[in-house]
Amino acid sequence: MSYASDVVQMVSQRNPSEPEFLQAVKEVLESLEPVLSRHPKYQKNRILERITEPERVILFRVPWFDDRGEIQVNRGFRIEFNSAIGPYKGGLRFHPTVNLGILKFLAFEQTFKNSLTTISMGGAKGGSDFDPKGKSDNEVMRFCQSFMTELQRHIGPLTDVPAGDIGVGGREIGYLFGQYKRLRNEFSGVLTGKGLNWGGSLIRPEATGYGAVYFAEEMLKTRGDSLEGKICAVSGSGNVAQYTVEKLNQLGGKAVTLSDSNGTIYDPAGIDAEKLAWVMELKNVRRGRIREYAEKFKGVTYKEGARPWDIPCQCAFPSATQNEINAEEAKTLVKNGCFVVSEGANMPSEPEAVDIFLEHKILYGPGKAANAGGVATSGLEMAQNSQFMSWPREQVDQHLHRIMVNIHENVRRTAEEYGYPGNYVVGANIAGFVKVADAMIDQGLV
Ligand code: NDP
Ligand code: 2IT
Numbered sequence: 001m002s003y004a005s006d007v008v009q010m011v012s013q014r015n016p017s018e019p020e021f022l023q024a025v026k027e028v029l030e031s032l033e034p035v036l037s038r039h040p041k042y043q044k045n046r047i048l049e050r051i052t053e054p055e056r057v058i059l060f061r062v063p064w065f066d067d068r069g070e071i072q073v074n075r076g077f078r079i080e081f082n083s084a085i086g087p088y089k090g091g092l093r094f095h096p097t098v099n100l101g102i103l104k105f106l107a108f109e110q111t112f113k114n115s116l117t118t119i120s121m122g123g124a125k126g127g128s129d130f131d132p133k134g135k136s137d138n139e140v141m142r143f144c145q146s147f148m149t150e151l152q153r154h155i156g157p158l159t160d161v162p163a164g165d166i167g168v169g170g171r172e173i174g175y176l177f178g179q180y181k182r183l184r185n186e187f188s189g190v191l192t193g194k195g196l197n198w199g200g201s202l203i204r205p206e207a208t209g210y211g212a213v214y215f216a217e218e219m220l221k222t223r224g225d226s227l228e229g230k231i232c233a234v235s236g237s238g239n240v241a242q243y244t245v246e247k248l249n250q251l252g253g254k255a256v257t258l259s260d261s262n263g264t265i266y267d268p269a270g271i272d273a274e275k276l277a278w279v280m281e282l283k284n285v286r287r288g289r290i291r292e293y294a295e296k297f298k299g300v301t302y303k304e305g306a307r308p309w310d311i312p313c314q315c316a317f318p319s320a321t322q323n324e325i326n327a328e329e330a331k332t333l334v335k336n337g338c339f340v341v342s343e344g345a346n347m348p349s350e351p352e353a354v355d356i357f358l359e360h361k362i363l364y365g366p367g368k369a370a371n372a373g374g375v376a377t378s379g380l381e382m383a384q385n386s387q388f389m390s391w392p393r394e395q396v397d398q399h400l401h402r403i404m405v406n407i408h409e410n411v412r413r414t415a416e417e418y419g420y421p422g423n424y425v426v427g428a429n430i431a432g433f434v435k436v437a438d439a440m441i442d443q444g445l446v
Contacts, residue, residue: 003036004029007048018101020322024108024347025052027354031429034418047437051111054104056080060150062128064142066135076147078126078154078162081107084439086120087158089375091165093127094172103127105322106165109346110375112432113368116407119379124160126151132167133287144175151176152183155190157385163192163378166321169239169284170195170205189385192378196390201381203396204374208344209243210397211373211404212317212365213251216342218408219363219424228252230340233313233333235259236320237283237290240344240371244317245276257308259320260290264308267293267300309333315340318348327352334360343367354425361422369411369428376403 001009011025029048036042062074077100080088090110093103103125111123130143154160164173173193180190187199194200203210213227220226230253234241237258245255254270258279271279275297282288294302309316309329316338318324324345325333330353333341341357342365343349349357349366357364377400384390415427 002033003043004033004048007052010049011052015101015104018104020105020347021101021108023351024105027351027425028108028112028429028433031426032433034420034426035430035434038418041441042437045441047440050440051082051433051437052108054079054081054107055083057100057104058126058151058154059100062130062143062147062150064139064146066139072143074128074130074143074147076126076128076150077103078151078160079103079107079124080154080160081123081125082111082436083122084436084443085115086122088124088160089114089121089163089378090124090126091163091375092168092172092176093125093165094130094132094167095127096129096131098127098129102322106346109368111436112429113372114375115432115435116369116410116428117372117376117379117403118406119376121161121375121379124162125165126162127165127168130167132172137171140172141175144172145179148176148179149183152180155180157188157190157382161190161192161378161382163375164239166238169193189382192381194381199381199385201377201384201390201396202393203400204377204381205239206243206246207377207400208240208371208374209245209319210247211376211400212240212244212319212342212344212370213247213253214373214401214404215365215370215408216315216317216340216363217251218405219340219342219365222412223363226252227315230254230314231256231312232315232317233257233308233311233338234317234319235264235308235324235348236318236345237279238319240374241317241319242276242280242283244319244344245271245279246273248317249273249276253315256313257311258290258293259306259308261320262289263291263302263304264306264311265290265293265300265302266308266311267297269299310336312336313338315342317342317344319344320348321345322347323350325349325353327356329353330356334362339363341365342370344371346371358423358425364424366425366428368432369407369424372407373400373404376400
């Protein structure tokens, strides 16, 4: 047995009820074999045993009153996974499916993703099983205030800097920031994704979607191709999906699908800027369902309970959630001519789906590389906060674009160096790992 598979087995025994965490650990550790055999120092320093164990897990009660005056109790989490290369950094997810194993997978992935950005940030994730759907603004505010009342003692602008993820957008970050400021009497860059009038960065809302499209563009360039005229399937209809569609439109692509947890819309004419503006109002202001798109625009079909992957496309941008593409769907995508997958979501492809993409040698950009633009721009927000400055839109977008080009180049080169040309999974995992692992060795056994 190899060192990596020994540790995978140990981690499985230790965390039997965390399937998503084990899935992420297995994928990363197995792809590290080439770097582990070349450099025995990682085994000697027991880096895999250490890097798969969070530095700290915080679990807390979040009590709040609903609008009827009834007491509700949710569970809050913050996983501070790794601080070898910077303060803990990563989003908060509010969704009824949230549990320890899901947040551990996300925080583990975040560690390698943040390493790829080239900005000094460690890995973390947090959230709650609170469901913002159907709650009033006041309920969301009371929940966020209670959540932050506990979380505030664990975070800080140089310690741990949360941001948004599923179910946490500008509204939630505002309520969380207000409560932090009130309790700590401190106006600081403790959260990212803030409003533009109170320390937020231009382009942060756009960054994850834009970044995933920039990454796809870089992958296409390696084959002398571009996004011009490409039919694109996008899943989700939240923050990442919306700005993926916006950037695709700007670069000549044609997005034909969006979805939510109820179903998928297919618009063969393309989701142009005007339709996208309507979607943004629907999802971000009215908080409605994507089904309504098919009622509003002609020639559109809506399939209840369906995902977009049987719609013929050349490029796919999974932008909803983990494990949203299975092996069958991956086969269908490839059969229908899809040859670019750029993951806006975290771990949206099941392991068997990833195998199919790699087997068919399509351009497959795993989430930790393709969606790193979001957290990278959070890093740019932190940089602006520390200077008490805000940079113009073009400047932030140029930084984001440059960062995505550099991540792509680093990942591509690393894959080649270790004998897996074109394999962005191996490239991203090794490049992300080496920087964190070397920092851990430099800093001793802590
Ligand atoms: P949002 O909450 O803005 O949107 C999430 C979208 O995905 C919604 O359309 C939602 O539908 C759908 N969705 C969520 N859960 C499920 C599910 N179980 N099945 C089907 N659809 C689902 O979140 P984001 O756009 O911010 O996040 C989307 C993905 O991108 C996540 O994987 C997140 O981790 C990842 N990501 C986000 C970043 C960011 O900066 N925001 C950065 C990097 C990655 P519904 O309305 O029905 O819930
Ligand atoms: O998964 C992610 O990278 C995010 N949700 C963004 C994290 C951040 O700190 O901006």
